[in-house]
Amino acid sequence: MGRTKTENIPADVYIQFVRSLFDNAHMLVIGGACYWILGFMIYLRTHNPLFLAFSFILLSISLFRYFGIRAFRKAGGVIANVEEAQQWERNYILKGSLQGLGLGALCFISIYVYPDPFAELAATSLSLATLVTVVGRNYGSPRMVRIFSVTFIGPAALALLLRMDVPSVVFGLMIIPLTFITINSADHVRNVLFSAVIGHKEAKKLAHRFDRALNTMSHGLVMLGPDCLVVVANAEAAHLMSLKSADALLGRSIHGLLMRGVAGGMLAPKDCRYIEAQLTRALREGRDRKVLVSLANGQHYEFSAREGSQELGVITFEDVTARVEAEDKIRFMARYDSLTGLPNRAYFQELIGEAMASGDLERLCGLAVLDLDDFKSVNDTLGHPVGDGLIYAVAERLAAVAGPGVTVSRFGGDEFMIFFDRVEDESHLISQIDAIFIDLQGEVDVAGHGLRIQASGGAVLSRVKDTDVDAMIVKADLALYKAKELGKNTWRLFEASMDAAFRNRQLMKADLRTAVESKGLRVVYQPIVTMSTMRIASCEALCRWDHPDLGPISPSIFIPLAEEMGIISEISTFVLHAACTECAKWPAQTSVSVNLSAKDFRNRDVVQK
Template identity: 35%
Template sequence: MKPPSPDTVPTDVYLSFVSSLFGNRKTLFTGVFVHILTYVVVFLSTHASIYLVLCLAFAAVFGLRMYSFWLFDAADKHSFKRADIARWETRYVIGAAATASILGIGSGYAILIVQDPLAEFICIAVTMASMVSIVGRNYGSQKAIDLQTLACCLPIIIACLMSQQLYKAIVSVMLVPFGLTTRAMANGVREFLYKNVIASREISLIADRFDTALNNMTHGLFMLDADNRILVVNRKACELLNFAHPEQLKDCEFDVVLRYGARNAFIDGSLPGLIQRQMAQLVSGTLSRTLIQFNEDQFLEFSASRRADGIVILIFEDVTVRIRAERKILHMVRYDPLTGLPNREYFVELVKERLATRTRESQIGILVLDVDDFKHVNDTKGHIAGDRLLVAIAERLKEFAGTSAIAARLVGDQFMLFFPNEGGAPGIDSRIRELHAAMTGTYDVDDNSFRISFSGGYVAMSSREFRPEEWQIKVDLALFDAKSRMKGGCSAFEQEMDARYVERQKLKDDLREAVEAGKLHAVYQPMFTPDGSRIDCCEALARWIHPEKGSIPPNIFVQVAEEMGIVAGITRFMINQACRDCASWPEPLAVSVNLSAQDLRSDDIIGIVTEALEASGLVPSRLHLEVTESCLMDEVATVRSILADLRSKGITIAIDDFGTGFSSLSYLDSLPVDVVKIDRSFVRDITTDSRRFKLLCGIVDLSRALSLHIVIEGVETLEQLALIVEKNLADIIQGYVFSAPVSHEQIVEMVDNLSRRLPIVRQDHVA
């Protein structure tokens, strides 16, 4: 490899070479002292005054060189450019060459002029010795080597040649290879140092990059030797483990570091033993990855890799955020976000966990609570108030359940409790009923006060008999039984409930088949004028004759149809059948058909009615549609729009069972209504209860003030009829006093019979 030249070496290396020229100044002091002393000796020996002059030259050059060295020391080398470095090299080379020239001139003068053997020997010896020192001091500059070698050797060679002495001439020529050897030695030193400087710089750069990468890792790192001592630790590891001085950890035993951390409280006091066992498993290779909790707020995940030479690399990261997120997600999966109670799935897990730890069999209980009329709270106070009420219920439920039961939110307004009865005490039924009773009461939510009752269903069983797939069905059956009997009740599961459930499911299947196959039929209850002389309208009533059970009461199969969501099929059948039958009756006899709440949730009913009228050819004015007040509670705006569309077609709209809902009077003025059908509950006992009679009169007066047609339902006795006629309370009478529901053929016969009679009031009905 060629020795590097100043033009090819990097600037910083070039500066280091030039800086080496200005270093080690003790040799300069030694050299100038020896040089002056040598020439003084030569002067004393030869009395040649030139050597005194050369001594003064040595001193002058030395002084100038020391001044130059001082200037170099004072200069800002960080601001040096390559040209600046070259100028300083030139300054040094001039000074060094001047010193070498004085030596060469003194040696040549001794050979050519003085011709004293002692003087020649002394001068040449000192000059050659100085040339040897040139390699050690001036390797950093090729110019300095070349000029000093030339300045020392050239005067000696010239003097030897001019002396005309053959042997001196031959010996002087030998200085040429000597000079070349000196030059090569200096170049070799410079090349060697250049390689080492470059290698050192690269190693330093690599080390710096490695240190930067190591200390900017997002993971902590420990490198351990075969004796479990720390070889390398990065900054992140110290941050995660709260160590302030990473350099203090090197060569320390890893176990000692962990124990130190435990004493200084960055590790929970109960955890060091567990942590050390986990670490030992990682270091030994038993585990490759593990999650370690260092305290309540810090989770670190470690992974380890072991090399063949026994070195172990531990890499770890802070996964606290991830663990918190996972726990939050797990909490969201397990708990109801509104009430904070366990949800259905987690409730089942909790029950299984509690039962798995049991050592003996005992009675357990599961209770489901359903908030009665919760929908009314949402409808009247809004869903925000409803949600806050559920939160208040959940808080009271947790308070009453305490540690003796596990409470959960099942769905919607249903809550669930598990009574583990771990002590095996008797009376699990009484405790369940006591909690059910305690939950009933007043709940204050914001500025509202709600009187809340709960329908409850529960199952008590042996802990060994618990089957997750069965208990839900059993408590649902018990809850259904409680709600069907009376709101606010609490029923225990009984085996016959299962049979009733199976029977009801069979009834649902049969009803669906009957509706799809059109196996229902219609009967009609006529509505008479108060004097009984004319039938104004007939209410169409659905009937179902079951092939095995016979006639199924409407209140049963209609309720089942609503549960199944197929009541619209019954409505479609009844409208089509009623329109066809009414079209065969003499005009202006009308027919009235009931609509359910489900029918009024979309405008599909408008198309059904329109198609039925077109198919039957019935005049729209002869069709009456009855809606109950419960229909008006849902989606008031939608219901109003649908009824307005139907009424615009000429169809009469009636409110059925008026007076039994929550806000009856408010609907009379806001909805497109033509007829009010006053419920039978207002007619009962009007002949004996004056208060009830006055209430009936008040409703009639209000309805007449709004120009509404009045139909009174449920008139069953002649006394009731006489009082109604006397006070002129009704436009139309519907009830058994005139007729029970009959077939459509009988309606025709009744109309024919009435048309043959004189149009007089039936005196026998009012006598």
């Protein structure tokens, strides 16, 4: 590793390195004792008091460093900031330098000043042995390592070189590289530890982020090992499982987790087996799968299984009660009428289509359509809230009829549909509809208004294989139109002649529209004679229509058709224009009169034209 790796180390790492200098203080006491013993032994061998003095000096320096470290420990062993760390490092370097200089001086004196074989061996061995401990103890301070390396080796190498004999010079040169080896070894140790510390910090930071992400999830999550036992779980999973902590989930199997729901009466055993099978299969096959579970207390949970990396499986689950209830509400709103709660038009047709597609296709079924008579006048005179109240009252009475084989729907506005499945015969259908009309009779109170329910209806009886929903609705409507023609407040069963009459009526409407657009109508004039003079005083303009196939059509037929189609104002305008044009040719005393429809007085179409 390069030496520059830790040049700009983070403050907290630098503080930790400095703090490492103050560990293992007892080693200084052991070292000091060794220094004193060897110094004393050299003194006994040489009888030179200088070596005795060195033994006590080195012992004193070792004790001085030892008590300095003890003082650091007594102060709490805590370094608050970089400045404080630098101060402690300088203090350590100062005391360590004294030891290095003392030991180096002992080597120089033993080798060059007062040479003695034993003194040389003892001093050199002591320096090398101390140098070995420098890497492991002082890696946290590069300056201290360099000082120790120079002070331990430098004086000994210099002394050997000064002796000027070949063996000593060679030996002196050979020990000089120990300085660089020691420095590089310390740098290597420091870089390795630096990488480890940084890696630990990153791992700790990553673990913290993972833990935070895991435990702030809105989903419960468990991670399964290769043995299908939980190895990771988050706080939400513990909460949803009614456990105090996520640790309580560790080591459990999918079966064990689901059995908690069975034991609490929230989950049926068969549901437990189904869920376990689905999740286990998804994990085994490596496919994503979701399972919606409805609990006994009305809650809904969604389990999602997916295969993770390194043979780990992941299961997430969440409380989706609000979502399921919202979906049910949306589904209800899409299928049922908001006022009455009955199936709406689309859902009614879906239900009837499914019912007719199943079962015996030879069976008879019936469909009835009911329309409230003069309902528009209720809305116009009493307001729409009262009209809604009347609709709701009718729906309540019809809903009582619904049951197996009978489906009731609000088809829209004031129109209701009733489907009868498995009708025995025509008399059976007639008796059912008659009973419904009898139940509808009577008054209802709506917001203080007594309203009488009056309805007209049409019905059709068909064999399932010979018809479909749309065809039955058309035929029931035709029967309804016939009931209204006969005076309302009654109902009629569809007959084939109604279909023919309806088709003829539709064709006549189309031909009438063509005649109006192509001005195929004509105007005749009925003279009005003054009885006193027996002279023509005026004429009444009358519209006539000669059908190309049917011949002359009575106004009593085509005028109501025109009113129903909304083209009566065009006929009135045509007659007025023709009458005025013709009247302009008559004598001045002769006038003309034109008949207008009641609908012409309700709009301004004729006036504007």
